[in-house]
Amino acid sequence: MHLGSDLRVVADVTSGNSSSEFGWVVIFLLRAEHEYDSKQGRVFFSLTICIPKSAIQRKGLEFAPPSRIKVSNAILDMYARCGSVDDARAVFDRMASRTNISWTSMVAAYAQNGHPSLALEISREMDQVGMSKNAITFITILSACNHGGLLEEGIRFLAGMRRDHGVLPRNAHYSCVIDLLGKAGRLEEAESMIAGLVERPDAGLWRSLLGSCRIHGDEVRAGRAGEELKKLEPSDAAPYVVKKLFRLET
Structure with a gap:
């Protein structure tokens, strides 16, 4: 055929x-x-x-x-x-x-279907058998941490990427941890992480921080995040909506 x-x-x-x-x-x-x-x-x-x-x-x-x-x-x-x-x-x-693809797919299977702890268990097994991890593997691991609200684990995995595995974290990796920090109300750390990125922060990172600021009532930080988001995506309505919501509450 x-x-x-x-x-x-x-x-x-x-x-x-x-x-x-x-x-x-x-x-x-x-x-x-x-x-x-x-x-x-x-x-x-x-x-x-x-x-x-x-x-x-x-x-x-x-x-x-x-x-x-x-x-x-x-x-x-x-x-x-x-x-x-x-x-x-x-x-x-x-x-x-099994190849790296096999292990990464199994991590993703657990992460995407509501089993973050089992996803991290597979990650530990990879280390035990000496299977290398690449950037995609870490995306799946950090996504599992994000879905499961596993902040400390997410921070640990992000920190170990370059140190232990020689894998350079990119925005997509930081995004998972920034989202976790935001959910936990650790907004200053989230904003500092964005400010310290080697890559230019993308709109998704600022949008995540903006949403977290809205949830935790940080109007000043929301204003900064909104301004950065408007620079990247002027047509995005989120900064205006969040600003209006804050005004309605005052």
């Missing part, structure tokens, strides 16, 4: 017209395994995201052979996207060997 016919197959599967929908998932995954380094191979992996949850849950474990790492990684990821964390873990546990 070529990409055009593959797209038609996905259309049939997602509309329920295919009698062997998961068979096509396997075809995509197997082709992607052989062509993963090509642009077309990456497209095949993306197409599998469109396959219905029912097809994945019904047949996924049967098509995750322990020795086929890329196929297992993809099925693990699909289970995670469906919220089937136990099935994702079953695929993970069956793998004959």
